[in-house]
Amino acid sequence: MSRLRLIIPVLVLVLSIIGVAAPSITSAAAGAAAVTIHDDGDAPTWGYTPTSTTVEVGQPVIWTNSGAFAHDAASIDGSWKTPLLNTGESATVTFATPGTFTYICTPHPWMQATIVVKPASVAPAPADPTPPAAVAPAPADPTPPPAAIAPAPADPGTPADQQTEDPADGG
Numbered sequence: 207m208s209r210l211r212l213i214i215p216v217l218v219l220v221l222s223i224i225g226v227a228a229p230s231i232t233s234a235a236a237g238a239a240a241v242t243i244h245d246d247g248d249a250p251t252w253g254y255t256p257t258s259t260t261v262e263v264g265q266p267v268i269w270t271n272s273g274a275f276a277h278d279a280a281s282i283d284g285s286w287k288t289p290l291l292n293t294g295e296s297a298t299v300t301f302a303t304p305g306t307f308t309y310i311c312t313p314h315p316w317m318q319a320t321i322v323v324k325p326a327s328v329a330p331a332p333a334d335p336t337p338p339a340a341v342a343p344a345p346a347d348p349t350p351p352p353a354a355i356a357p358a359p360a361d362p363g364t365p366a367d368q369q370t371e372d373p374a375d376g377g
């Protein structure tokens with residue numbers, strides 16, 4: 207019984223951990239690619255990080271201006287352009303067709319980087335998947351304990367009380 211007394215609290219603990227600490231990973235921009243706009247240092251070093259970003263069709267790209275000046279991202283073929291972003295602002299562009307787009311910052315055209323858009327490889331995941339059913343924990347020890355070893359029966363051939371005459375007695 208001492209074993210059961212140990213297993214039950216452990217099971218309760220495991221279940222509570224599963225229930226409380228199950229990670230719920232939710233992100234508004236799930237799957238988005240992030241590009242940081244920076245303008246620290248000399249102007250010629252201003253730019254985008256990373257300088258080449260690869261996404262799939264339908265996967266958003268988010269530009270965030272971490273610099274002190276206003277910047278944008280504008281495709282040199284004119285097909286798309288973000289608003290002018292002030293410090294801390296961001297803009298999202300989602301590409302509907304594959305292609306390679308070199309883009310620049312309109313006020314600072316030496317700032318340049320590339321977006322590569324590939325065809326979508328898989329069907330988009332559902333927006334709100336139902337959470338998976340909780341998995342019941344496996345029993346701690348599924349094998350039954352070995353059968354108790356029955357005590358050997360008392361030897362029936364041994365007389366319980368054998369009286370012997372002591373020949374020395376009264377001789």
Ligand SMILES: [Cu+2]
Nearest residue numbers: 276277311314
């Ligand atoms: Cu700029």
